[in-house]
Amino acid sequence: MYSSADIDNLEERTLYETFLLERIFNLERKWTAERHVEEITFWAGGPDVVGERTHTLYADSINFGPAFTEIGMPLLFVTAFKLLDMVIEWGVEANGRRVRHQFEDKLKEWRPSAGLVLPPAMHAEPWLRDVTVALYERLYEYRNTIIHRRTFSTPNGGLHIVREGKTPATPTTEIQISADVLKQLADFAVGLVMVLLGQRALDTFEVMRLKLCADQLSSLHGLSKFGQLRPVHIRMNYLVPPENISDPIDVAALHQLAVRKIPGEEVIQELAVGILNAEGCTVWMLTNAQLMSSPSTIDVEYAREHGVFLALSSEVRRALTQKKHDEQTQK
Known part of the structure; x- marks a missing residue:
């Protein structure tokens, strides 16, 4: 179940729709920018930060032309919904069940009582299933209205859909979706497909990013918000000269420094320990997951043992060049 053949099936189904939404909303560029690592650099034994590389998160404003707004917004809504529909159908098929045509019948297969085995990503993060099903259930009638x-x-620049009752006794309902919310719907739908395909790792950052997206879609799915802040990667470059090689590294203090640098955001911290020697500098990086399970205070040997070797970033090279210049100036 959910074999490589099933994954290939989902990828083939969703290839055009993900391509369309990514290109129109610049989602690939947005994801790249949001994963961008902020860097803060300082020397062990020194009280002050010696270097920072600040990157402003990419924020795309939606400003479609009048012609595209009239024609394209309903198209984008239907395309985002189609991705959700294909995920729903794919899960039913992967469980060896027959996919029925009616949306209501597809939803029945995804009820907890139906015993559907969830895809691995949804099994790991059950809320993904809840948000997907809630969006699908709320929006499928409005998709039918457009079609x-x-x-x-x-x-x-938004989308206003009026769904008339099927009988005179059935009340008319309507939904208003702004261009920004439509972008979030596209973002969530494409992101969901990417993690189901394994093309985007469902790591700490991606979970936070999808939760933030789900929060911004609460007016559509009607579920409680997670209260997720925007996730931001911060890499702390901790450079250790020979005279400080035995000094402890206060991981908890470094995290608090990172949090203070970007208030109001969810900090995902990495620690790059740069060890100076006669040949230059070697860097060992501890990921956020490793830091979460590490002692509050570590040493250089802990970084060597648990970290991965990392090439020098431009920020670290800049700090090393500046230190060398300062030492020569003082002679």
């Missing part, structure tokens, strides 16, 4: 009745408009 079959066309009672929609595109005011102020």
Whole structure:
């Protein structure tokens, strides 16, 4: 179940829709920027930060032309929904069950009582299933309205859909989706497919990013918010000269420094310990997951034993050049 053949099946189904939404909303660029590592560099034994590389998170403003707004917004809504629909169908098929045509029948297969075995990503993060199903259940009638009745408009660059009752006794309902919320819907749908395919690791950062996206879609799915802050990677470059090789490294203090540097964000910290020697500098990096399980105070040997070898970043090279210049100036 959920074999490599199943994964290939999902990728083939969703290839065009993910391509379309990524290109229109610049999602690939957005993801790259959001994963960008902020760097803070300082020397062991020194009280002050000696270098920083600050990167402003990429924020894309949506400013579609009038013609595209009128035609494209319903297209984008239907395309994002189609990704959710294909995920729903894929899960049913991967369980060896027949996919029925009606949306209501597909939803029944995803009820907890139906015993559907979830994809690994949803098994690891069950809320992904909850948000996906809630979005699907809320939106499928509005998708039908766009396709079959066309009672929609595109005011102020958004999408307004009016769903008339099937009988005179059934009340009319409507939904208003702004361009920003539509982008979040596309972001969530594409991100969901990427983690199901294994093309994006469902690591700490991606879980936080998808939760932030789900929070911004709460008006559509109606579930409680996670209260997720924007996740930001910070790499602490901790450079250790020979005279400080035996000094303890206060991991907890470094985390607090990182948090103070970017208030109001969710900090995902990495620690790169640079050890100076006669040949230059070797760097060992501890990931966020390793830091979360490490003692509050470590030493250089701990970094060597548990970290991975890392090439010098431009920020570290800059700090080393500056130190060499300062030492020569003092002679």
